Amino acid sequence: MGESANPKNVIELDHISKTYGDFVAVHDANFSIATGEFFAMLGPSGCGKTTTLKMIAGFEQPTSGRVMLDGVDVSSVPPYKRNVNTVFQQYALFPHMTVFDNVAFGPRSKKIDEKKIRTSVMEMLEIVRLSDFAARKPTQLSGGQQQRVALARALVNYPSALLLDEPLAALDLKLREAMQIELKRIQREVGISFIFVTHDQGEALTMSDRIAVMSQGHVEQIGTPEEIYRTPSSLFVAGFIGSANLLPGTVESRDGDYLVVRLRVGAIVRASATGTAFSVGDKVSVMLRPERIKPAATVEVQGRGIEGLLTDLVFQGATARLIVRLDDGTEMTCLADSSATMPQIALGRRIAITWDSDCGFVLNGWPDKAGANTTDIDHIESTL
Amino acid sequence: MTTAVTASRRISTNADRVGLGAMLVAAVCLIALGARWVSGPAASVLLLVLALVLIGVLVLALRGGPEARRLLAPYGLLKPGMLWLALFFLAPVWSLLRISLSTKPSRFSVDYNFTWAFENYSNAFKDFGTQFQHAFVYAAIATVLTVLIGYPLAYVIAFRGGRYKNILLGMVVIPFFTSYLIRTIAWSTILADRGFVVRTFDAVGLVQVLEWLHIMDNGKLLNTPAAVIGGLTYNFLPFMLLPIYVSLEKIDTNLVDAAGDLYSSAARAFRKVVLPLSVPGVFAGTLLTFIPAAGDFVNAQFLGNPNTTMIGNSIQDQFLKQNNYPVASAMSAVLMFSIASLVLIYTKIFGTEDLA
Numbered sequence: 166m167g168e169s170a171n172p173k174n175v176i177e178l179d180h181i182s183k184t185y186g187d188f189v190a191v192h193d194a195n196f197s198i199a200t201g202e203f204f205a206m207l208g209p210s211g212c213g214k215t216t217t218l219k220m221i222a223g224f225e226q227p228t229s230g231r232v233m234l235d236g237v238d239v240s241s242v243p244p245y246k247r248n249v250n251t252v253f254q255q256y257a258l259f260p261h262m263t264v265f266d267n268v269a270f271g272p273r274s275k276k277i278d279e280k281k282i283r284t285s286v287m288e289m290l291e292i293v294r295l296s297d298f299a300a301r302k303p304t305q306l307s308g309g310q311q312q313r314v315a316l317a318r319a320l321v322n323y324p325s326a327l328l329l330d331e332p333l334a335a336l337d338l339k340l341r342e343a344m345q346i347e348l349k350r351i352q353r354e355v356g357i358s359f360i361f362v363t364h365d366q367g368e369a370l371t372m373s374d375r376i377a378v379m380s381q382g383h384v385e386q387i388g389t390p391e392e393i394y395r396t397p398s399s400l401f402v403a404g405f406i407g408s409a410n411l412l413p414g415t416v417e418s419r420d421g422d423y424l425v426v427r428l429r430v431g432a433i434v435r436a437s438a439t440g441t442a443f444s445v446g447d448k449v450s451v452m453l454r455p456e457r458i459k460p461a462a463t464v465e466v467q468g469r470g471i472e473g474l475l476t477d478l479v480f481q482g483a484t485a486r487l488i489v490r491l492d493d494g495t496e497m498t499c500l501a502d503s504s505a506t507m508p509q510i511a512l513g514r515r516i517a518i519t520w521d522s523d524c525g526f527v528l529n530g531w532p533d534k535a536g537a538n539t540t541d542i543d544h545i546e547s548t549l
Numbered sequence: 550m551t552t553a554v555t556a557s558r559r560i561s562t563n564a565d566r567v568g569l570g571a572m573l574v575a576a577v578c579l580i581a582l583g584a585r586w587v588s589g590p591a592a593s594v595l596l597l598v599l600a601l602v603l604i605g606v607l608v609l610a611l612r613g614g615p616e617a618r619r620l621l622a623p624y625g626l627l628k629p630g631m632l633w634l635a636l637f638f639l640a641p642v643w644s645l646l647r648i649s650l651s652t653k654p655s656r657f658s659v660d661y662n663f664t665w666a667f668e669n670y671s672n673a674f675k676d677f678g679t680q681f682q683h684a685f686v687y688a689a690i691a692t693v694l695t696v697l698i699g700y701p702l703a704y705v706i707a708f709r710g711g712r713y714k715n716i717l718l719g720m721v722v723i724p725f726f727t728s729y730l731i732r733t734i735a736w737s738t739i740l741a742d743r744g745f746v747v748r749t750f751d752a753v754g755l756v757q758v759l760e761w762l763h764i765m766d767n768g769k770l771l772n773t774p775a776a777v778i779g780g781l782t783y784n785f786l787p788f789m790l791l792p793i794y795v796s797l798e799k800i801d802t803n804l805v806d807a808a809g810d811l812y813s814s815a816a817r818a819f820r821k822v823v824l825p826l827s828v829p830g831v832f833a834g835t836l837l838t839f840i841p842a843a844g845d846f847v848n849a850q851f852l853g854n855p856n857t858t859m860i861g862n863s864i865q866d867q868f869l870k871q872n873n874y875p876v877a878s879a880m881s882a883v884l885m886f887s888i889a890s891l892v893l894i895y896t897k898i899f900g901t902e903d904l905a
Contacts (some may be wrong), residue, residue, distance in 0.1 A: 222810060224806055224809075224810075243809070244806070244809045244810050245809045245810070245811075245812045245813055245814055246812075249810075250810055250811065251806075251807070251810045253803050253806070253807055254803075255801070255803060257801060257803035257804050257806065257807040258807075259804060259807070259808075259821075259822055260826070261825045261826055270808070270811050270813075270821070271811035271812055274808075274811055274812035274813045274817060275812050318811065319810075319811075322811065322812070
């Protein structure tokens with residue numbers, strides 16, 4: 166990493182790779198994490214995100230490359246000498262100790278004065294709102310409370326960075342949503358960098374300042390949630406983050422910042438593209454987010470719509486989900502404002518799906534399966 | 550008619566009390582029969598009562614309806630074990646205690662009369678104090694040795710065994726498929742005076758060192774206290790190893806990682822996390838080792854000498870060779886109660902109720 170002396174970066178991964186025999190768990194991860202940043206490593210299971218986290222924590226050594234912590238190479242430093250702390254997936258609280266003793270474990274290892282430990286532990290329990298539970302054993306706490314004990318136990322050491330391995334995976338949906346906000350609050354309060362690993366894109370989008378999307382050991386894209394959502398770098402990222410309609414086609418011509426793409430289904434559409442340079446004839450896909458396309462009676466502006474058969478209409482409260490089958494059988498999903506229903510839109514009718522000028526986004530290559538990725542159960546399961 | 554119906558309904562709704570009562574009556578009958586409180590015609594009556602009580606409960610279970618069966622079920626399940634213990638444990642213990650307070654009319658008599666002969670107990674202590682001492686000291690040393698050998702072994706198998714775990718455990722356990730006696734006699738061959746081990750020690754000049762450590766005596770390895778303790782240690786090792794292994798195996802390795810993450814060295818992680826969590830295994834292992842080792846007579850017989858006799862040997866000798874049942878019973882009772890009180894004290898001190 167060129168800017169390796171940047172004092173604002175807590176952690177710098179300098180071209181690290183990890184292989185187990187022939188299996189490449191992480192390939193050439195090269196990024197840095199700034200002080201106070203909430204950073205997510207997102208990807209399906211087996212993508213290398215947890216291995217990367219373990220290399221930062223010190224439980225695994227990189228096969229090649231360097232891990233820099235506060236500007237110092239710690240690649241071969243054991244975990245107990247690294248100033249980072251981990252919140253384990255199943256919390257790994259010590260079952261034979263009280264909440265207080267669990268939280269005091271780190272400071273006691275460092276042989277800090279017991280009086281100081283008392284105040285800092287109680288202070289941290291205050292931050293995670295568990296002051297009244299100091300004398301309890303972990304088994305006497307609920308999942309969410311155990312999670313907060315694990316947080317307090319790590320944060321009481323004021324590490325340079327806090328590593329969280331699927332921190333919310335063991336909680337149920339309601340609690341998970343509440344804990345997302347709670348985690349964010351605690352992170353702001355202590356001002357420590359949080360690096361967390363998750364396979365839940367919603368979680369990553371909600372909490373992170375930046376996200377690294379990983380797949381099969383490779384870092385596919387790093388950016389803010391908005392960047393990753395609006396301008397994914399690959400078909401994988403587009404399909405993994407949120408839901409997307411991916412329509413395969415070929416580049417017909419260039420029109421300023423836009424590309425004109427002839428879709429395989431027949432229609433010709435205009436879509437924006439960034440990054441990769443495309444030339445005429447390239448196999449590409451046009452990504453359309455379901456919430457950014459609208460149903461209409463007909464395509465009014467050439468290049469900003471496509472026609473198909475409305476096969477399903479599901480009322481979801483604020484929105485309605487429309488499934489439209491294009492002429493070649495490709496299914497598209499459209500999330501429409503449920504209050505703006507139109508009489509001509511009815512099941513079995515031929516309707517149009519339209520969009521604004523900068524909604525379509527061109528990606529390199531053709532998807533395994535054209536159309537909406539969220540209607541395919543196998544696809545969803547394969548990304549979890 | 551109606552009174553009969555209400556009576557039978559009352560029995561059904563109180564079937565749990567009926568079950569408990571029947572179990573207690575049956576147990577008392579069995580103890581009385583087993584300990585020979587009664588004899589002759591009275592015994593036949595008692596047998597009849599026992600049969601009637603059991604048949605009565607059976608009838609109630611079959612005819613009393615589902616509610617009665619539900620209430621009877623726990624006692625039905627308890628009964629085989631309870632009655633077995635009544636006949637084969639409580640009755641013999643009663644007999645043992647009774648005999649321990651009896652005297653023989655003459656030295657060569659095989660009979661004995663109950664005379665509240667408490668002197669049997671004082672004689673047991675007076676004449677066999679050394680053997681009691683041997684039993685507890687040898688068993689205690691052997692228990693400590695099994696912990697020292699078994700713990701590291703269990704640790705390695707549990708945490709480093711990987712896919713060889715079961716093979717390694719098998720290697721520990723399989724020798725114990727051979728008879729206890731055979732294994733102990735095999736050790737007497739291994740440690741024999743002109744055996745391979747002694748000759749090797751002699752050749753490399755270890756004998757002097759081992760004699761200084763009181764492990765060898767007069768150039769001999771067999772028939773020494775060390776051999777007896779060694780035999781006990783060997784024979785009871787699996788009873789220490791397996792409970793420790795089970796408690797170590799249950800420990801989530803993430804806890805060790807977490808301790809490391811919280812700035813603990815491997816040694817501190819072991820001391821603060823692994824060791825406390827494996828205490829229940831060590832506790833169970835010590836009980837399983839110490840209790841039978843203290844009463845053991847096989848190791849002292851085959852690996853010891855007349856000066857290493859343990860209380861088990863003396864009890865066996867008094868029972869089977871001297872035919873002195875009263876003193877032998879008194880010794881058994883003392884052994885039983887002293888082990889029981891040691892275990893109680895040990896449990897009070899190291900009791901591990903709040904460690905699941």
